[in-house]
Amino acid sequence: MSKEFVVIGLGRFGGSIVKELAEQGMEVMAIDKDHDKVNEYSSIASHAVAADSTDESVLKSLGIRNFDHVIVAIGDDIQSSILTTLMLKEIGVENVTVKAQNDYHEKVLKKIGANSVVHPERDMGKRIAHNIVSNNVLDYLELSDEHSIVEIVANHQLDGNSILKLDIRAKYGLNIVAIKRDREIIVSPQAEETIQQGDILIVIGADNDINRFEKKML
Template identity: 80%
Template structure:
């Protein structure tokens, strides 16, 4: 059976999640206190409901505990976000992802049991910063405070060299988990794989090691 999702809060963040899940063919209920926002997603989500999710009876009435995953994407109203999350936990929702607007908000959400806490604005800012400061970094995904997956564009300096020749894991402590080459993706490349100058290396490791690898090996 397909998982069923509920998205609470249909601002830019919640709305984009709702649309992306719907485009994957998943069952999504869109919920917001603003009727205009709900109407905007009536033809996108499987179901669209106007409701105040800080009211336990409202959440019970829409059967929120039956959903596999609930995303709380309430933006400006931190109190509503926290109260909604608390009620979801009390009602027994198993998987809850919540958007945090600041560190204080994150601390409270963590204490009341949110399964995942995301900072879309902060995380996007980091991704943009990484792209700005390096010509080689194409994309960046933070795994934790200290570890990331990064897409790095290979250049002429390593063109024609194999992974084992470069000895990247031993020298820099990072792993190349895949290589994008034109439309092909080479997953878990062999040690004798020859890197080409137009390749995109998908690298995983500690941020400090990735930065060292990017600067010393690929830097101009």
């Protein structure tokens, strides 16, 4: 059973979400004040509407309360982002995810009831920085302010060593939660598992510990 989504704000971030959800077969209503942007997504989204999301009566008339999840992807207009989020929670929308411009914006969004707050530019910047600094890091996902999960390509230094021998948990405080090897995925690998050069290690831990391990791999 497909879920129904609303995406408010059709900039690069919001537009990419609309496209991805539509490709996954989800029902998506796309909303923006800009008629040109709405026209651009009219053939992609299930419904595309030109509307002012800070107007409570407009939100109610669109039946947004009945959707499973609303994503507020408004760009630089922090005031509109906050007002829209406030209106959505007041009319009873259960799940609201909002794009934040900065930490102050995030604090306000959380205080008025946003269920989830994302920082796409900041998070992507961290991913790119990690990828640039270390050739071994394929992907980087922040779990909290101090913990992340990363995909690290095992190099020659790790080749032929078992997880037990490397003792990454004791030395670095990190856990290898899975190993990707060609088309195989080894979930919760045993201590006796031998790492091969080219394996993709999915590692979780504190950012400081991940950084220490990355430097050791250089």
